[in-house]
Amino acid sequence: MNLEFTPEEQAFRDEVRAFIEANYPKHLGDVGLREDLSREDFLAWHKILGEKGWSVPAWPEQYGGTGWTPTQRYIWSEENARVNAVMPLPFGVSMVGPVIYTFGSEEQKAKHLPGIRSGDVWWCQGYSEPGAGSDLASLKTTAVRDGDHYVINGQKTWTTLAQYADWGFFLCRTDTDAAKPQEGISFILVDMKTPGVEVKPIKLLDGGYEVNETWLTDVRVPVENLVGEENKGWTYAKFLLAHERSGIAGVARSKRGVEKLREIAANEMVDGEPLIEDFEFARKVSQLEIDLAALEITELRTLAGEQAGKGPGPESSILKIKGTEIQQRLTELTLEAVGSYAAPYYHSIANDDGSNEYPVGPDYSAHAAETYFNMRKTSIYGGSNEIQRNIITKMILGL
Amino acid sequence: MDFNFTEEQDMVRDGLSRLVREQYDWETRRAAIESDAGWRPEIWAQLAELGILGMPFSEEVGGFGGGAVDAMIVMEEFGKGLVVEPFVPTVVCAGGFLKHAGSEAQREEHLSAIIDGSRVFSFAYAEPRGRYNYADLETTAKKDGDGYVLNGHKAVVIGAPWASHLVVTARTGGDRRDSEGVSVFIVDKSADGITTRDYETVDGRRASEVYFENVSVPADALIGEEGAALPLIEQVTDEAIAAQCAEACGAMKVAHAMTLEYSKQRKQFGVPIGKFQVLQHRMVDMYTAYETAVSLTYLATLKLDAGEKERKRAASSAKVGVGQSARFIGQEAVQIHGGNGVTDEYAIGHYFKRLTIFESEFGSVDHHLKRHVSLA
Numbered sequence: 001m002n003l004e005f006t007p008e009e010q011a012f013r014d015e016v017r018a019f020i021e022a023n024y025p026k027h028l029g030d031v032g033l034r035e036d037l038s039r040e041d042f043l044a045w046h047k048i049l050g051e052k053g054w055s056v057p058a059w060p061e062q063y064g065g066t067g068w069t070p071t072q073r074y075i076w077s078e079e080n081a082r083v084n085a086v087m088p089l090p091f092g093v094s095m096v097g098p099v100i101y102t103f104g105s106e107e108q109k110a111k112h113l114p115g116i117r118s119g120d121v122w123w124c125q126g127y128s129e130p131g132a133g134s135d136l137a138s139l140k141t142t143a144v145r146d147g148d149h150y151v152i153n154g155q156k157t158w159t160t161l162a163q164y165a166d167w168g169f170f171l172c173r174t175d176t177d178a179a180k181p182q183e184g185i186s187f188i189l190v191d192m193k194t195p196g197v198e199v200k201p202i203k204l205l206d207g208g209y210e211v212n213e214t215w216l217t218d219v220r221v222p223v224e225n226l227v228g229e230e231n232k233g234w235t236y237a238k239f240l241l242a243h244e245r246s247g248i249a250g251v252a253r254s255k256r257g258v259e260k261l262r263e264i265a266a267n268e269m270v271d272g273e274p275l276i277e278d279f280e281f282a283r284k285v286s287q288l289e290i291d292l293a294a295l296e297i298t299e300l301r302t303l304a305g306e307q308a309g310k311g312p313g314p315e316s317s318i319l320k321i322k323g324t325e326i327q328q329r330l331t332e333l334t335l336e337a338v339g340s341y342a343a344p345y346y347h348s349i350a351n352d353d354g355s356n357e358y359p360v361g362p363d364y365s366a367h368a369a370e371t372y373f374n375m376r377k378t379s380i381y382g383g384s385n386e387i388q389r390n391i392i393t394k395m396i397l398g399l
Numbered sequence: 400m401d402f403n404f405t406e407e408q409d410m411v412r413d414g415l416s417r418l419v420r421e422q423y424d425w426e427t428r429r430a431a432i433e434s435d436a437g438w439r440p441e442i443w444a445q446l447a448e449l450g451i452l453g454m455p456f457s458e459e460v461g462g463f464g465g466g467a468v469d470a471m472i473v474m475e476e477f478g479k480g481l482v483v484e485p486f487v488p489t490v491v492c493a494g495g496f497l498k499h500a501g502s503e504a505q506r507e508e509h510l511s512a513i514i515d516g517s518r519v520f521s522f523a524y525a526e527p528r529g530r531y532n533y534a535d536l537e538t539t540a541k542k543d544g545d546g547y548v549l550n551g552h553k554a555v556v557i558g559a560p561w562a563s564h565l566v567v568t569a570r571t572g573g574d575r576r577d578s579e580g581v582s583v584f585i586v587d588k589s590a591d592g593i594t595t596r597d598y599e600t601v602d603g604r605r606a607s608e609v610y611f612e613n614v615s616v617p618a619d620a621l622i623g624e625e626g627a628a629l630p631l632i633e634q635v636t637d638e639a640i641a642a643q644c645a646e647a648c649g650a651m652k653v654a655h656a657m658t659l660e661y662s663k664q665r666k667q668f669g670v671p672i673g674k675f676q677v678l679q680h681r682m683v684d685m686y687t688a689y690e691t692a693v694s695l696t697y698l699a700t701l702k703l704d705a706g707e708k709e710r711k712r713a714a715s716s717a718k719v720g721v722g723q724s725a726r727f728i729g730q731e732a733v734q735i736h737g738g739n740g741v742t743d744e745y746a747i748g749h750y751f752k753r754l755t756i757f758e759s760e761f762g763s764v765d766h767h768l769k770r771h772v773s774l775a
Contacts, residue, residue: 299541
């Protein structure tokens with residue numbers, strides 16, 4: 001056993017670092033609040049990577065994947081986190097893409113995969129409903145067959161960044177008489193410009209607009225937009241959720257976050273001494289780093305298993321729980337570090353004088369509270385942490 | 400020992416509770432905090448009329464002879480409705496400085512105006528590099544003839560956009576962070592040389608950065624003794640801590656009740672989520688956190704007139720314990736509300752935000768743990 005990267009992996013790190021340094025869009029800088037990015041900003045890096053052939057590293061090579069090992073992909077995400085890169089969004093690349101190349105028809109692959117790779121087509125996810133969150137299988141949106149079309153009716157919620165989406169993948173009930181709620185669900189691709197699709201923004205507690213309600217009223221979708229078999233959508237949804245969870249640990253980003261926290265704490269003063277030299281605070285930063293080290297090695301062990309041919313299993317729930325707890329803890333400590341300057345509301349201040357400078361408090365304090373509030377979502381989305389514990393209870397502990 | 404409230408206190412609570420319920424409903428509050436003004440002067444006038452603004456002051460200055468317990472009752476009710484009007488800056492802080500150290504003329508001038516609601520104050524104590532140390536001041540007040548000249552920058556001055564007057568801490572002598580040389584002034588916000596940058600706070604209030612550039616104030620702007628105000632500031636801020644802990648208790652009580660109610664209404668897997676034991680125990684822990692916070696708030700409130708060390712220990716104990724409870728209850732309330740908990744539409748997120756910012760006012764949990772240690 002050892003924790004060293006091989007010389008080849010080191011060389012790979014040098015290569016991707018050089019590529020990022022040369023090509024990452026400078027104007028994106030070190031992004032603070034992601035929800036304030038424009039559509040173009042979100043897609044800028046994706047498009048560059050699409051041209052390079054690096055936008056979908058985890059896909060099979062025949063569909064445009066890079067053929068990188070899980071360790072190389074890990075190095076790739078670490079190097080991107082170093083510059084706090086705005087990565088390709090997961091909805092196309094990590095979610096619907098793998099479902100399409102695994103279960104979709106040849107026509108669907110030909111039609112949709114290129115746009116996901118290039119970043120030309122923006123996807124959103126239509127899963128949750130007002131009455132179906134943790135209990136996703138109780139979803140009520142229906143798709144009724146009418147000749148060559150499905151007619152979809154229902155309401156989805158928490159559709160992330162649907163305001164920019166070209167296409168969406170929706171879970172709809174196609175058999176209302178199925179014996180179990182998990183049966184009778186289908187996975188359908190919907191062009192968001194279809195008449196009857198209406199996207200309404202939801203304002204979040206940090207003041208941003210990141211998610212939406214998506215209403216579907218008599219939306220007519222050609223039957224060829226069904227992925228795989230009718231009534232087998234739950235299988236595809238579970239497949240997709242496992243993919244969603246494997247990236248959720250966010251180790252590389254949290255490592256960058258700890259560095260940033262240290263920078264902030266070196267700047268903030270307590271009785272004339274830097275906050276980072278305050279034992280009580282330094283202790284908490286160390287505790288966070290220790291937890292992060294434990295998470296990192298746990299993720300690397302999972303990756304090693306994957307490299308040996310074991311797919312992401314229920315252990316990925318550990319990564320989700322610990323990863324999100326650490327992300328939240330990081331925002332708590334940042335909030336503590338900025339002291340009184342936690343209170344100013346960024347959206348009421350930013351750019352009201354037309355300049356780029358943040359006029360109230362140090363720049364690093366600008367989004368501290370908003371980020372803390374926003375990151376509460378992480379223990380709720382992607383299967384709440386309570387649901388993750390249920391998964392471990394059942395699938396690993398066998399209780 | 401007696402944990403009962405007097406009949407008058409019960410009446411005050413009932414009256415305020417009705418006012419918050421009937422005139423401070425969620426939509427009205429939202430409209431007010433989103434308006435240009437950001438608060439409701441008519442509510443302030445009503446509070447004056449009901450005698451709430453004069454409650455903690457003695458009858459000889461036109462008050463109603465109440466004390467810290469009365470302020471606790473007021474703030475608990477305000478916390479339940481997330482009332483933004485500046486009772487703590489005006490009545491507890493400015494009123495407190497005047498009560499403890501104001502000259503007769505100063506009380507005459509300011510206290511009656513506080514009590515009748517015509518004068519609103521804000522307390523400018525924090526500085527960009529001073530963190531929670533009230534003596535870590537870069538703002539200076541230099542003697543100039545009979546008066547003083549103020550220079551400096553005060554940070555996140557809560558309620559300043561609504562205030563006509565500021566209570567300002569400044570250094571009249573000694574080195575930065577010395578306990579000697581700290582003074583307190585009352586300054587008319589319209590004085591020449593004062594500029595402000597106003598903004599909203601994440602918890603629905605308003606605040607300002609306040610800049611002083613050669614601001615001349617007369618000799619009678621000084622409250623108490625020149626250069627010896629640090630103990631006075633600690634006394635008044637301990638009173639503010641007790642009052643804000645009561646506010647946090649009110650907010651926690653509502654946050655817990657809302658969560659309980661949500662867990663009964665929200666169904667997943669065919670049952671109300673409140674039937675899941677993992678959530679039940681979490682809500683029990685929230686309840687326990689709330690009850691212990693109330694106990695520490697009583698402790699801080701009832702020790703405000705005790706000896707200095709006892710008072711400080713009690714205030715810091717409350718700020719630590721209530722701060723921890725506030726964070727725990729706020730986070731769990733959001734978690735149990737699921738996606739709805741992180742929306743602007745649901746009230747719970749706003750309670751969470753107020754409980755978050757509460758921790759950074761008048762010293763964080765860490766700051767007060769340290770203060771408690773230093774008083775061991």
